[in-house]
Amino acid sequence: MTQLAKLTPIAELIHRALGAEQFAQSASLFLRLRPADRADVFEILDDEDQTQLLRHLDIPTTADLFDELEDQETAEAAEFISLERLGDVLDEMDPDEAADLLGDLSPEKAELALTEMDEPEDVLPLLSYSDETAGGRMTTAYLCLHPQTTTAEAIEYLRAADPDIDVPYYLFVADESEHLVGVLGLRELVIADPHTTIDSVMDQDAIYVPAVADQEEAARMMTHYDLSVLPVLDEHKHLVGVITHDDILDVIEDEATEDIYRLASVADTDLEPESAVREQLKGRLPWLLLNTVTALFAAWIISIFEDLFVQVAVLAFFQSVVAGQGGSAASQNVAMIVRAIALGKIEPKRVWAILLRQLWVGLLQGIIIGVIIGLGVGIWQGNPYLGMVLGLALIGNMLVAGIVGTLLPLAFQSIGQDPAMTSSVLVTAATDALGFLIFLSLAKMFLPLIIRYLPY
């Protein structure tokens, strides 16, 4: 927010320069920014300004900009430039970003753009992996050497390499058959004897990830082992790419967004507050429709007890208190379980211990909340049995919350579904329906006693 606020005046200046057709000046204002800030300023500009500005940037600057923009923005900006120019820009872009862009274009346009590229060979292998895999996150712009290279030769090689290389602080070592045999950090290279071969100084026990592995697995390995680069191998153990730490930051942020959205019943994780209304309805309505089914089911459960309300209207005040407290407690449980799963903190054999602990917490929370509300309402309504029924129902529903909130995400996980999909809607369905059922059943059981204290 601060960052965006700082850049808005610069975007304004560029907008004015473009409006006055001072194209050189607008481009030079733009170039004075760091690449990441250029992307933010570019996103603030409207379509017309973007088109004008792109016409007056050179190919390398455009490529840097496209590398930095978010995927969707890059695809939109690509529409503003000619196909021939797009080919040149793709050649200059980071291979992984270029592959993402090609994946976001229409298949026809992507094919045409590929034919316009001079060096499509860096990008082509990346296109075969889906976005959410290690292969989809990796880059091919790394340096790979033979194990018998001397360290002096390696330094020469480094000197000759493209200065824009994605992975500048590590060299990868592969044998004749392209099998990864080691990784060498630049520090070890620099301090080694210049005549030694790199296989004697490299780390021979490099951690790697299969290209088809989920990006989350790659992220977890890099976090766990504090890696700044992670080699990616194909099914023949050939080195095919490298994932860098900044990609992993994106993965972790994406996964967090996914968990937060799913827990809040938002199905489309690309949604933003200003996304098109149509997109928002597509991403949000399905869960509300499911909620409709479960809410009407809960209403049907209440309807079984219709007679009760005619006799004791006051019950209608408090049924939602039971359901609501259960829902809140269950959300707490789900959040803790989902997060523990995401951070790899749950040992399968601890599941029953966890359930037991959560039941215990549920029981205690139920007793505390139940006593407070039971006493409060008993006094407010001058009806001790109503208070007692309410208190008991709260204890019961808190136990339901403990069970459902713990087991539902674990069950989703065990059948290979995202535990965050449990979401508030499903868990609340259980605590609502069972909360009403427990409260109204208890009320029915104690009806003669409750009625005895009614004022009418």
Added chain:
Amino acid sequence: MTQLAKLTPIAELIHRALGAEQFAQSASLFLRLRPADRADVFEILDDEDQTQLLRHLDIPTTADLFDELEDQETAEAAEFISLERLGDVLDEMDPDEAADLLGDLSPEKAELALTEMDEPEDVLPLLSYSDETAGGRMTTAYLCLHPQTTTAEAIEYLRAADPDIDVPYYLFVADESEHLVGVLGLRELVIADPHTTIDSVMDQDAIYVPAVADQEEAARMMTHYDLSVLPVLDEHKHLVGVITHDDILDVIEDEATEDIYRLASVADTDLEPESAVREQLKGRLPWLLLNTVTALFAAWIISIFEDLFVQVAVLAFFQSVVAGQGGSAASQNVAMIVRAIALGKIEPKRVWAILLRQLWVGLLQGIIIGVIIGLGVGIWQGNPYLGMVLGLALIGNMLVAGIVGTLLPLAFQSIGQDPAMTSSVLVTAATDALGFLIFLSLAKMFLPLIIRYLPY
């Protein structure tokens, strides 16, 4: 989970070796693991095994282990070794981890441990910054050179430096008065002419963060500019430390946990499913107690309409449907706004545009859900006016959800509070209370018409 499952058998082997008093064998099994895996195995062992194992590890291995363990685990493990040994271990630990450990010990114990250290000067400056700031996250184990050093001298310096240095791929350049004047990547160092001075090849426009800045700001800068290291300056612009990319991964994961927990009304972000019951109650009950207040307020609103239920018991079935749908839609809104704020995607001047968009989405969701439920219930109960009232109330409460779910997190943000604190409890309080109010008020207004269609 997979990682933990893989390590459990090794922990079992070590447990057995310790039980049979084969200490050398247990230590050697332990040493064969990578440091990050050692931490996981260590955490699986019980207290007795941990104490035994620590007795048979050397100082550097213990220091590596303490670097890798989670903060709380490190503090617990530190209780198992003598104070003298702890001083030696602290000397060998990464300065930032050593500072964290000292902060987690009791003040008396921390002071005693400091006096046992040979080189407390690396750690002391870190102790003055609180955990959640850039200063609290930084390390002092980096290399800093004078601008007039030649690149050949810099390489010699690198060769002589501690091989365990935290920041091995960057050199920092500071002048006589310790002001940061540049940063030099090892790649630029390696490929530069050996006789040139480093000020001519360094990046003179290094991005930095103030030591007192929030760790989240440091994380945002590193993500935004794709940095793997970020220099930290004190109030005199002196270089005092460096934050590395792996620390930022931790910050981002911590912040995501915080958001997820707060949105689900869990106040203590350190809670895990198996945390002590006492801790769980401390971290979870306060929100449920607040929920008690708001739920009883909502019950009081319903109680205003007591007469209605006596006449039309059926109303009691559906009031929760209105409240529940509003609550779900509001949670969707809150999640989107909180995430957009966390990722720095909200421009202050777009707030009204966002609110308008969310009202529009709320209206459309209200109409769709309202028509479905209104028609369904109208037919189910054979009561068109009940269906109409329900449909209108749903539209109204969806608009409430759009307003509250959008403005409440933005308001929290603008007064410097965490927008995720809005949490389900507060937002649901609004959609519950207003949902009941809207539905029952409409029902009262149309009461004669609804009654006309009642079966009794």
